[in-house]
Amino acid sequence: MKKLIIFIGALILAQSTIAQDQYSKGMEKAFQLWKDKKMTDASNLFERIAMAEPDEWLPHYYVAQINTLISFGETDGEKLAQQLGKAKEFLDLAKAISPENPELLVQEAVINTAWISFDGATYGMTLSGKNTQLYQKALELAPDNPRVVFSKAEWDMGSARYFGKDTTPYCKDVERAVELFATFKSETPFYPRWGKERAEQVLASCKE
Numbered sequence: 001m002k003k004l005i006i007f008i009g010a011l012i013l014a015q016s017t018i019a020q021d022q023y024s025k026g027m028e029k030a031f032q033l034w035k036d037k038k039m040t041d042a043s044n045l046f047e048r049i050a051m052a053e054p055d056e057w058l059p060h061y062y063v064a065q066i067n068t069l070i071s072f073g074e075t076d077g078e079k080l081a082q083q084l085g086k087a088k089e090f091l092d093l094a095k096a097i098s099p100e101n102p103e104l105l106v107q108e109a110v111i112n113t114a115w116i117s118f119d120g121a122t123y124g125m126t127l128s129g130k131n132t133q134l135y136q137k138a139l140e141l142a143p144d145n146p147r148v149v150f151s152k153a154e155w156d157m158g159s160a161r162y163f164g165k166d167t168t169p170y171c172k173d174v175e176r177a178v179e180l181f182a183t184f185k186s187e188t189p190f191y192p193r194w195g196k197e198r199a200e201q202v203l204a205s206c207k208e
Contacts, residue, residue, distance in 0.1 A: 001061065009112065011085075016190045019036035023049065023052075023053055024124070024189065026036075026039060026045065026048075026049045026052075027046075027049060027058070027059065027189075027190050029045060030042050030045040030046045030059075030062070031190075032064075033045060033071070034066065036053070039060070039066055039069075039070055042062075042066060043062075043063055043066040043067060043104060046060075046062045046063045046066070047059075047063050047090070049091070050063060055096075055097060056063075056097070057094040057095075057097040057098040057100050057101065057104070058094075058188075058191070059108060060090045060091070060093045060094035060097065060189050061103065061104065063086070063087070063090040063095045064086075064087040064088070064090040064091040064094065064107055064111070065107060065110075067083045067084065067086045067087040067088075067090075068083075068084065068087045068107070068110050068111050068114055070111060070117075070187065071083045071084050071087070071114045071206060072114055072117055073117075074106070074118065077118070080114075080118055084111055087111050088111055088199070091104060091107055091108055094107075100141060100180075101141075102138040102139075102141045102142035102145055102148050103145075103147065103148075103191075103192050105135075105137055105138040105141070105148075106135070106138055106147055106151045107135045109130075109131045109134040109135055109138075109151065109155065110136055110151075112127040112130055112131050112134075113127075113131065113155075115127055116128065117138055122173065128159070130147065131155060132155070135148070135151060135152035135155055135156075136152070138151075138152070139152055144180055144184070145186070146177045146178075146181040146184050146194060146195060146199070147177075147183065147194065147195045147197070149173055149176055149177040149180060150173075150174060150177035150181075150195050150198070150199045150202075151195070153170045153173035153174045153177060153202075154174070154198075156170045156173070157170045157174075157202075159203070168206070171206035171207075174199055174202050174203045174206060175203055175206075177195075177199045178196070178200055178203050181196040
């Protein structure tokens with residue numbers, strides 16, 4: 001009986017290791033497709049991984065992120081609605097897996113920004129206030145997350161610019177974000193890493 005229990009335990013561990021290995025290989029392949037600018041293929045692979053790994057928030061997050069990124073500059077309203085609808089669908093699935101996640105709050109704000117970018121007159125009034133709340137909540141949850149600090153600062157800069165106000169007060173937040181990028185680490189494989197180069201560019205423009 002003892003040998004049987006040991007055998008079953010070893011079998012479960014082996015299956016878990018194989019599944020984790022398949023997950024890692026799939027994620028790495030999806031990122032390579034993304035790097036090769038095959039955005040649709042990358043999104044589709046992340047989606048398949050998400051369906052196979054219902055307890056992992058990251059593949060859901062990357063489906064949302066890719067579909068949001070390709071929506072900026074899109075002029076076809078129907079295509080935009082399809083892409084951002086998919087982004088929101090997978091974001092909601094990710095939030096169900098990992099509630100109170102600052103990375104997901106930032107992603108939700110970026111989806112809103114894509115709508116505002118498409119039609120500010122229609123979506124600006126309703127979504128701008130929502131974004132301010134999302135960034136504030138993300139900052140409360142993770143005050144030392146560089147993406148949160150930078151994203152909030154860039155949003156605040158954009159808002160100030162829109163209303164004809166000085167953006168300089170937010171440069172200190174961008175500078176802090178750059179400092180945080182240099183030290184921020186996550187033990188979670190495939191955790192978001194974007195933002196550093198953009199933050200450095202914005203900081204450089206602050207010093208001009």
